[in-house]
Every structure is written in C-alpha cells, then in structure tokens.
Amino acid sequence: MRAVYLRELASYFSSMIAYITVGLLLAVLGLVLWVFPDFSLLQTPFASIDALFEIAPLIFIFLIPAFTMRTFAEEKQAATLEVLLTRPISAWHIVTGKYLATLSWLAIALLPTLIYVYSIYQLGSPPGNIDLGQIGASYFGLFLLGAVFCAIGVFASAQTSNQIVAFVMAVFFCFVLYYGFYFISRIASFSGSLDAIIESLGIDYHYHSISRGVIETRDLMYFICLIGLCLTWTWVTITKRT
C-alpha cells in the first residue's frame, strides 16, 4: 500500500497536476472571496468566512473529479494495472493506497486557504473577533466533503479506461449527491412526508450540519459510510475481471 501511495503522490508533484489543481482552487477562492463584489469579504460588515465554505463545494464538484479521473483510468488505458495486479499486493491495498494519496492532495490543497482565515482574523474588530471553533468544524466538514468526492472520483475512474468518461461520471455523481437530493426533497408531493428523509440522503444536509459547528456522530457516519461504499465498489470493480 505504501508503495502505491508514494508513487501516486510523487506522480502528482512530478507532473503539473498537483500544482495546477491547487493553484486553481486558490485562485478561484481568492477571486470570489476578495475581488468579486457579490461575495467579497471586504464588502461584508462581519468578520466571517462562511462564503468560503459555500463556494468551495461548488469548486470541488468540478476540481476533484478532474484530479481523480486518472487514478485508475490511466492505469487501465496503459495496462499498467494488469502488472500491478499480478504483483504481491492485494487489490484493496491498491485502492486504499491510491485513495489516501488523493486525500493527502486534498489536505495540501486546503492548507493554503488558511491564509484567508488568518486575513479575516486580522480584519476582525478587534482583531481575532471571529468564531474559530466554527471555522474549525467547517474545515473538518469541507475535508469530509472533499474526501467523499475523492472516493466518488476514484470509483468513477475505476469503471472506465477513458478519463473523460471518468470525469463526467464523477461530476454527475458528486452533483447528484450534493445538490440532487436537496432539490428532489423540494418536489411538492414529498412535502411534509418524505422530504426530510430525502434531504438527509444528500451530502449538503450533513455538510451544513457540521459547518454549524456541531460534529454529530450521524453526520460522521454518513460520510464514512459513503466513502466506504465507494471504495468497496471500486475494489469489487478492479478484482472482477473477465
């Protein structure tokens, strides 16, 4: 597992992939938070960074699938997966190795955004007048959300040898899980009966629950189960060969 993990991580940083994706995330977040007047923190009267946690999932829906689309699809295309599977390493270790590498990338991508938090912290009146506990919980929620998207991306990548197909599939699944259930729950005929249940199937519901600063077991379990499901399915896909 360690070998696969290290190889993946090295490949992110020896190619442009990691730099471009992290750079893009920072650039878009920076523009939205500081430049675009509709969201700009400089225009709001409160020292709050909630806008970051509203915008980031939207960026993740596209950015994470773009990043993860190559994990298995590239190896399938090049047939290197065949060699890897004949080596003394279990398929589960290949999946987890690759997945942990994407999580490491996610953590690295989120790290520089702390600069924005620090800036807001300094902008508070008096400086430091900001709810750090809530921001911490929001980061935790955002990381979990990203972790789910990574698992979806890895899963989608294992289904095909075409990276574009993997990307489109992953974007679709991320979108449905994040927004889809919320919108379905708003269909009038579900109102008052199933709407709460349907809404609670979506990532959005649990993400916002954690973002409020309350980390509940059921929200945690939701994310862990979703990740487990995606990775198990990935494992099934790559072990099932005809």
Add this chain to the structure above:
Amino acid sequence: MSILVSHLSKQFGPQKAVNDISFQVGKGEILGFLGPNGAGKTTTMRMITGYLAPDAGEIRINDIPVSEENQAIKALIGYLPENNPLYLDMYVKEYLRYVARIYNIDQPWKRISEVIGMTGLSTESHKLIRSLSKGYRQRVGLAQAILHDPEVLILDEATSGLDPNQLIEIRQLIRDLGKEKTILLSTHIMQEVQALCDRVVIINKGIIVGDGNIHMLSQNLSNAYRVEVIFSRPVVGITLREISGYIRHDDAGGNRYIITGEESTLNEAIFDFAIRKNLKILEMSTLRESVENIFQQLTTKAS
C-alpha cells in the same frame, strides 16, 4: 515441476479462449509458447500470473496452486506482459524503486543497480521512461520482471521491437536467466524459439497442437527424411532409385539433388550408393523441418 498447468479452460462469452490445455515446465527450462495471434497465449499467461481466474483447471507453481488472493505465490513470478506497459512519466530508477518497494526487497538500490547492469540500462537509467526508445523500454520491462529475483518468469513477447543487436543481447540475458529459472516465453518469431527454447508448446484456437522439442515435433509430423547432396558429376535420375528407402528426388541443378527417403538411415544409404556408383560426395546435409513449417502445419491442420 515449476509450472504445472492441468486441464485449464477459459471462456470469454461464447468463445473458448483456452480449452482444456495441460503442460508443464521444469526448473531451468525455457519453454517456447507458440501460436498464431488470438490462439490463447496471453490468456494462458494471464491465468498463470493470477491476473485472470480460470473457469476450470488448475495451475500450480512449485506445487502451490495459483490464486488471485495468494500474494506469496505472486512473489515467485516475474511477469512481462504483452506490449510492456510502463509508467511513462516515471524515471527508470524511480520506477524500479517503486517495484522494489512492492516486493519489499532488501537493500533495494544494490539490487536495482545490479539489474540495471544485467539489462544493459546503465546509460539510460537516469532518463524518463517516456524518452526511451522501444528497445530500452523493453529492457526496463525485463528489469522490473526480474528485480525480485523470481523463480518463474513469464515473458509475453519479450523481444518485440528490438533491433538485431539488442535482440542478441536480450536473448543472451534470457538464456543466462534460464539456467536457474523457469521461463515461459511466448513469441511468434520462429528463430527465437530455435535460439532459446529447450521445448515448445504450440497452441492454436485454445488447444495444444504440439508439445515437445523442435526436432521431435518435426519427426512426428512427417515420416519422410530429406537429404540434400551434391555429387561430383551428374547422375541419371533413374539410378537414384537404387538408394534403399528411396521415395523421390528433386534435381536442383548443378549436380545437386534433394532426395527424400523413408528411413532415418538415408544418409548412409546415399553414401553406399555413391560408393557403388563410384561417385564422390562433395556435400551432404540433412534437411530438417524448419520451425516455420512445423508451426504452419500444426496450426493449419487443426483448423
């Protein structure tokens, strides 16, 4: 037996890719695995390496059954797949370090430089795999297959894309490796089989149509023996019938005759004939069935 394949079958949809094949490879043996494209060579090799699960039959390596889950058995095998898949964005040494990590090789750098030396990669070892020529990529493929010093090597068209000089070097390497290891080598280059293999298994449409050493196979195919002989002076065709076991002859011109007989002692019979007729033999050679011929006969006969 190092590799034992018994009653192996694999079906893809309606097509039987491999149909009840059995063969074995002993330690220190290089077995040539021959067959036309789509005969089932790669499928068989994939099953031996544990990549594909067979529908029926069993594969044993050193008497241990191969299965996908058995990681220990996988460490005994070195595999170079068809088309030699490599991570093009890695450096040669980086790739070998990665492979070494998977196999938990002690003192990885020592072993890596050893293997780089063996495969003749020294001058290219600092390069990106993407920038290597096909011949050098093939060496990287071979290097990753032998890095963990496996007992069994499965080489699927190992020498494709090499130039004649590289071919000789790589064949020499395979021959050296074959002294201690068990090698299963698939190819459709016939000279390769003649140059390298102790034995061949010929497969066509999923079934084995020939198994044995090249000489034996040619004997089984036809009971006729052919000898090419040059006499010192022309011989009247009719008198050649006096050669015992004579079947027919071809006059190749310039006192050169190709004589077909039914006994393995044809050479002696020709010699005796020459003495009786007071002929001098300037040259005489037994014509063997070439591997191409054997291959063609066996694979077209079955279809």
